[in-house]
Amino acid sequence: VMDTNKMVINLALFGRTQSGKSSAGNILLGSTEFHSSFSPCAVTKNCSLGRSCYLHSFMRRAGQEVTLQVQVLDTPGYPHSKLSMEQVKQELKKALNHHFGREGLHLALLVQRADVPFCGQEASYPAQLIQELLGHAWKNYTAVLFTHAEKIEEAGFSENEYLHEASDTLLALLNSVQQRYVFQYKKANSFNEQRMKILERIVEFIKENNYQALTFE
Numbered sequence: 148v149m150d151t152n153k154m155v156i157n158l159a160l161f162g163r164t165q166s167g168k169s170s171a172g173n174i175l176l177g178s179t180e181f182h183s184s185f186s187p188c189a190v191t192k193n194c195s196l197g198r199s200c201y202l203h204s205f206m207r208r209a210g211q212e213v214t215l216q217v218q219v220l221d222t223p224g225y226p227h228s229k230l231s232m233e234q235v236k237q238e239l240k241k242a243l244n245h246h247f248g249r250e251g252l253h254l255a256l257l258v259q260r261a262d263v264p265f266c267g268q269e270a271s272y273p274a275q276l277i278q279e280l281l282g283h284a285w286k287n288y289t290a291v292l293f294t295h296a297e298k299i300e301e302a303g304f305s306e307n308e309y310l311h312e313a314s315d316t317l318l319a320l321l322n323s324v325q326q327r328y329v330f331q332y333k334k335a336n337s338f339n340e341q342r343m344k345i346l347e348r349i350v351e352f353i354k355e356n357n358y359q360a361l362t363f364e
Contacts, residue, residue, distance in 0.1 A: 157220075159256070196242075265317040
Protein backbone atom coordinates (compact mmCIF):
# COMPACT_ATOMS: atom_id res chain seq x y z
CA VAL A 148 0.00 0.00 0.00
CA MET A 149 1.45 3.33 -1.01
CA ASP A 150 0.18 6.44 0.59
CA THR A 151 2.62 9.19 -0.14
CA ASN A 152 4.30 9.24 3.23
CA LYS A 153 4.32 5.59 4.09
CA MET A 154 5.97 2.78 2.21
CA VAL A 155 5.72 -0.93 2.95
CA ILE A 156 8.30 -3.18 1.35
CA ASN A 157 7.71 -6.91 1.08
CA LEU A 158 10.71 -9.22 1.14
CA ALA A 159 11.09 -13.01 1.15
CA LEU A 160 14.18 -14.91 2.26
CA PHE A 161 15.39 -18.00 0.43
CA GLY A 162 18.46 -20.04 1.13
CA ARG A 163 19.97 -23.32 2.17
CA THR A 164 19.60 -24.66 5.67
CA GLN A 165 22.01 -22.83 8.00
CA SER A 166 22.62 -20.00 5.54
CA GLY A 167 21.62 -17.43 8.17
CA LYS A 168 18.13 -16.64 6.85
CA SER A 169 16.48 -16.13 10.22
CA SER A 170 19.21 -13.85 11.53
CA ALA A 171 19.09 -11.91 8.26
CA GLY A 172 15.34 -11.55 8.78
CA ASN A 173 15.92 -10.24 12.27
CA ILE A 174 18.36 -7.60 11.05
CA LEU A 175 15.89 -6.47 8.39
CA LEU A 176 13.12 -6.25 10.98
CA GLY A 177 15.30 -4.83 13.71
CA SER A 178 14.01 -7.46 16.11
CA THR A 179 14.45 -11.04 17.19
CA GLU A 180 11.17 -12.20 15.78
CA PHE A 181 12.52 -15.17 13.88
CA HIS A 182 13.89 -18.05 15.86
CA SER A 183 17.47 -18.34 14.78
CA SER A 184 19.92 -20.63 16.45
CA PHE A 185 22.78 -22.77 15.48
CA SER A 186 21.39 -26.24 15.07
CA PRO A 187 22.46 -29.11 12.86
CA CYS A 188 19.04 -29.37 11.24
CA ALA A 189 16.68 -26.84 9.72
CA VAL A 190 15.08 -24.63 12.35
CA THR A 191 12.32 -23.07 10.26
CA LYS A 192 9.59 -25.48 9.22
CA ASN A 193 6.83 -23.07 8.24
CA CYS A 194 6.95 -19.80 6.46
CA SER A 195 6.40 -16.99 8.89
CA LEU A 196 5.88 -13.30 8.25
CA GLY A 197 7.50 -10.65 10.42
CA ARG A 198 6.67 -6.95 10.33
CA SER A 199 9.01 -4.23 11.45
CA CYS A 200 7.89 -1.22 13.39
CA TYR A 201 7.79 2.03 11.44
CA LEU A 202 11.05 3.70 10.50
CA HIS A 203 10.11 7.35 10.47
CA SER A 204 11.78 9.72 7.96
CA PHE A 205 13.65 6.79 6.45
CA MET A 206 14.06 8.64 3.17
CA ARG A 207 12.68 11.51 1.12
CA ARG A 208 10.60 10.96 -1.95
CA ALA A 209 9.18 13.76 -4.10
CA GLY A 210 10.06 16.21 -1.35
CA GLN A 211 8.18 14.22 1.29
CA GLU A 212 9.60 12.38 4.27
CA VAL A 213 8.78 8.70 3.92
CA THR A 214 8.10 6.28 6.75
CA LEU A 215 9.18 2.75 5.97
CA GLN A 216 7.75 -0.54 7.16
CA VAL A 217 9.40 -3.84 6.25
CA GLN A 218 7.60 -7.17 5.93
CA VAL A 219 9.81 -10.23 5.75
CA LEU A 220 8.76 -13.77 4.92
CA ASP A 221 11.13 -16.31 6.43
CA THR A 222 11.04 -19.65 4.63
CA PRO A 223 12.21 -23.21 5.33
CA GLY A 224 15.70 -23.98 4.08
CA TYR A 225 16.64 -27.02 2.05
CA PRO A 226 17.82 -29.75 2.58
CA HIS A 227 15.25 -29.97 5.34
CA SER A 228 15.20 -32.66 7.99
CA LYS A 229 11.41 -32.92 7.95
CA LEU A 230 10.27 -31.67 4.56
CA SER A 231 10.90 -32.95 1.06
CA MET A 232 11.90 -30.55 -1.71
CA GLU A 233 8.37 -30.70 -3.08
CA GLN A 234 6.86 -29.91 0.33
CA VAL A 235 9.16 -26.92 0.75
CA LYS A 236 8.02 -25.66 -2.65
CA GLN A 237 4.31 -26.14 -1.82
CA GLU A 238 4.73 -24.42 1.55
CA LEU A 239 6.37 -21.47 -0.19
CA LYS A 240 3.77 -21.20 -2.92
CA LYS A 241 1.03 -21.13 -0.34
CA ALA A 242 2.79 -18.52 1.79
CA LEU A 243 3.64 -16.18 -1.10
CA ASN A 244 0.03 -16.34 -2.21
CA HIS A 245 -1.31 -15.80 1.25
CA HIS A 246 0.97 -12.97 2.36
CA PHE A 247 1.91 -11.22 -0.86
CA GLY A 248 -0.78 -12.41 -3.28
CA ARG A 249 -2.39 -9.01 -3.61
CA GLU A 250 0.26 -6.55 -2.40
CA GLY A 251 3.06 -8.33 -4.22
CA LEU A 252 6.67 -9.13 -3.44
CA HIS A 253 9.25 -6.38 -3.95
CA LEU A 254 12.35 -8.51 -3.61
CA ALA A 255 13.39 -12.10 -3.05
CA LEU A 256 16.62 -12.25 -1.06
CA LEU A 257 18.79 -15.24 -1.76
CA VAL A 258 20.70 -15.71 1.47
CA GLN A 259 24.18 -17.15 1.06
CA ARG A 260 26.92 -17.51 3.65
CA ALA A 261 29.96 -15.56 2.50
CA ASP A 262 32.27 -18.08 4.16
CA VAL A 263 30.83 -21.17 2.47
CA PRO A 264 31.94 -21.94 -1.10
CA PHE A 265 29.17 -21.47 -3.62
CA CYS A 266 29.37 -24.50 -5.86
CA GLY A 267 27.63 -27.73 -6.76
CA GLN A 268 23.99 -28.71 -7.07
CA GLU A 269 23.11 -27.69 -3.55
CA ALA A 270 24.29 -24.12 -3.96
CA SER A 271 22.10 -23.42 -6.96
CA TYR A 272 18.99 -24.93 -5.38
CA PRO A 273 17.66 -21.69 -3.80
CA ALA A 274 18.09 -19.85 -7.09
CA GLN A 275 16.17 -22.60 -8.94
CA LEU A 276 13.44 -22.40 -6.34
CA ILE A 277 13.14 -18.63 -6.78
CA GLN A 278 12.97 -19.07 -10.56
CA GLU A 279 10.19 -21.62 -10.26
CA LEU A 280 8.20 -19.52 -7.83
CA LEU A 281 8.65 -16.10 -9.44
CA GLY A 282 8.69 -17.15 -13.08
CA HIS A 283 10.71 -15.40 -15.77
CA ALA A 284 10.68 -12.07 -13.91
CA TRP A 285 12.86 -13.52 -11.13
CA LYS A 286 15.99 -11.77 -12.43
CA ASN A 287 14.42 -8.37 -11.78
CA TYR A 288 13.14 -9.27 -8.34
CA THR A 289 16.07 -11.07 -6.73
CA ALA A 290 19.12 -9.90 -4.80
CA VAL A 291 21.83 -11.94 -3.08
CA LEU A 292 22.38 -11.29 0.63
CA PHE A 293 25.75 -12.51 1.86
CA THR A 294 25.66 -13.33 5.57
CA HIS A 295 28.69 -13.79 7.86
CA ALA A 296 30.58 -11.19 5.84
CA GLU A 297 32.73 -10.47 8.91
CA LYS A 298 34.49 -13.78 8.09
CA ILE A 299 35.73 -12.33 4.79
CA GLU A 300 36.95 -9.26 6.61
CA GLU A 301 38.74 -11.43 9.17
CA ALA A 302 40.41 -13.28 6.30
CA GLY A 303 41.69 -9.92 5.04
CA PHE A 304 39.52 -9.59 1.93
CA SER A 305 37.51 -6.59 0.81
CA GLU A 306 34.05 -7.20 -0.70
CA ASN A 307 35.44 -6.58 -4.18
CA GLU A 308 38.34 -8.97 -3.71
CA TYR A 309 35.93 -11.57 -2.41
CA LEU A 310 33.72 -11.25 -5.50
CA HIS A 311 36.79 -11.27 -7.70
CA GLU A 312 37.71 -14.69 -6.27
CA ALA A 313 34.14 -16.02 -6.45
CA SER A 314 33.22 -19.21 -8.30
CA ASP A 315 31.84 -19.07 -11.83
CA THR A 316 28.48 -20.32 -10.53
CA LEU A 317 28.22 -17.41 -8.13
CA LEU A 318 29.37 -14.87 -10.71
CA ALA A 319 26.80 -16.20 -13.17
CA LEU A 320 24.09 -15.82 -10.53
CA LEU A 321 25.16 -12.25 -9.73
CA ASN A 322 25.12 -11.44 -13.45
CA SER A 323 21.62 -12.88 -13.74
CA VAL A 324 20.35 -10.65 -10.96
CA GLN A 325 22.16 -7.62 -12.44
CA GLN A 326 24.74 -7.38 -9.65
CA ARG A 327 22.18 -6.86 -6.91
CA TYR A 328 23.90 -8.00 -3.76
CA VAL A 329 24.45 -6.82 -0.22
CA PHE A 330 26.81 -7.94 2.56
CA GLN A 331 25.69 -8.43 6.14
CA TYR A 332 28.29 -8.21 8.90
CA LYS A 333 27.72 -9.62 12.33
CA LYS A 334 29.15 -7.05 14.68
CA ALA A 335 27.93 -6.66 18.20
CA ASN A 336 27.97 -2.89 18.33
CA SER A 337 26.58 -1.94 14.95
CA PHE A 338 23.26 -3.76 14.61
CA ASN A 339 21.28 -0.60 13.78
CA GLU A 340 23.90 0.82 11.49
CA GLN A 341 24.08 -2.51 9.63
CA ARG A 342 20.34 -2.60 9.38
CA MET A 343 20.08 0.90 7.90
CA LYS A 344 22.85 0.19 5.38
CA ILE A 345 21.20 -3.01 4.22
CA LEU A 346 17.72 -1.47 4.04
CA GLU A 347 19.01 1.53 2.10
CA ARG A 348 20.59 -0.75 -0.44
CA ILE A 349 17.47 -2.92 -0.70
CA VAL A 350 15.29 0.17 -1.21
CA GLU A 351 17.69 1.24 -3.97
CA PHE A 352 17.07 -2.08 -5.77
CA ILE A 353 13.32 -1.67 -5.35
CA LYS A 354 13.53 1.88 -6.67
CA GLU A 355 15.31 0.58 -9.78
CA ASN A 356 12.14 -1.47 -10.38
CA ASN A 357 10.06 1.70 -9.99
CA TYR A 358 8.71 0.27 -6.73
CA GLN A 359 6.81 -2.38 -8.65
CA ALA A 360 5.98 -5.64 -6.93
CA LEU A 361 5.38 -9.13 -8.24
CA THR A 362 1.86 -10.41 -7.46
CA PHE A 363 0.79 -14.02 -7.03
CA GLU A 364 -2.97 -14.01 -7.44
